[in-house]
Amino acid sequence: MTEKTKITTKKLNVFYEEKKALDNINLEIPAKKVTSLIGPSGCGKSTFIRCLNRMNDTIETCRVEGKIIIDKEDIYSKDVDPVLLRAKIGMVFQKPNPFPKSIFENVAYGPKIHGLTNSDDELEGLVIKSLKKAGLYDEIKDRINEPGTSLSGGQQQRLCIARAIAVSPEIILMDEPCSALDPIATAVIEELIDELVKNYTIVIVTHSMQQAARVSQQTAFFHMGNLVEVGKTEKIFSMPKQKKTEDYITGKIG
């Protein structure tokens, strides 16, 4: 690939106790592109995405081997502070999980704890900017002090995206961000991903082949802890190289 690489994993192995969840994953994720991870449940794609911001650190039984290099730095080296790392990497989950606070506070929370702004005016400006970037501001500007949980599912998910981008991350990880949303809310999020990719590197886990085909430029297919195939999305969905990939995306068995 000719583009600049943002994330590189080298010989990445992940174990939960004795069980190997990821086996020798070597993957390059290009900067300012959308990379989608597909594969059946339990194939390791969520485990993989959780390695990228060291979220697996919180699981005691989880052991990570190999390297994950983001901008030339191995994120598992001792000098890396996971809290600062996570400020660089935003994450959006399957189920929208706004804090039980107002819409404003949800977005202001990250910049506050990381001390990103110097005044209340500056903070307000950042919150509004983030809500605008997430395509939510126009819909909620009159009720910015209402609870985040009062929003619809699709709006909550966009609130979570606004919260993620408020801390100026470089990478956004999305773990099935649309699986709990209706088609319209999904379309709005996908439209937003198209917009966000101009400034962020995005890695998205999805169970919808059509969504992967629509939003991503690169697709990686995981199966039983292995990276079976990675390539340009268009290629993967029209003429995959591996039979395993083809069988999965076309829904075949036997």
Next chain:
Amino acid sequence: MKEHIVTTYDEDLNNLKTGLTEMGLKVEKQIFESVGLTKVINISKAKQIKRNDDEIDALETKIRKFATKTLSKRQPLADDLRKIIIALKISSILERIADHASNVASRILYVKKSPDSYHTDSIHQLGLLVIKNFSKALSSYEQQSEKIAETVPTQDVTINSVYETCFREHLHLMMEDRELIGFCTQMLFIAKELERIGDLSKVISREVIYNLKGKLR
């Protein structure tokens, strides 16, 4: 061959293939009958060929509707997607080929009878080559055979050179006998229709290869 988890999906794809193959066989018969007219003129047969063309148009519409429904219902990917795309393309090519066969019949209806001084069956020979190559293109689809598909473009080179020969031969006939000009002109149009069927058979073989290899040439 692996099967889909959803068995009705396999049924849909099989129905599409069967429908297209049936349409292909009907078109083959149309070409066969119209090529026959270049040897023995038969007005009632020519009229029949023209009438049959409506049936083929209806088959194309049926395939198109079915393919559209399958696309929206299954949202196919990879080889499944290619199967449906080529079914759409091939059905429209078959419809065009049937039009050419029907045009041959129209020309025959126009000339009504062959002049006594016309003594060549070169256009009929051209027609036989065209039928053979069309049949190969159709079997390459039915059997999903790259090997058969590869032979079609090669044979089309021969068809083109036979067409050129027919063309020159008819020019000479017209120069030698002015009485033949009207008839030979119609025969040249017929030759052109047949040559086009040859070209379109080649396009079918190309679609078959696309389906198997995923590459457009």
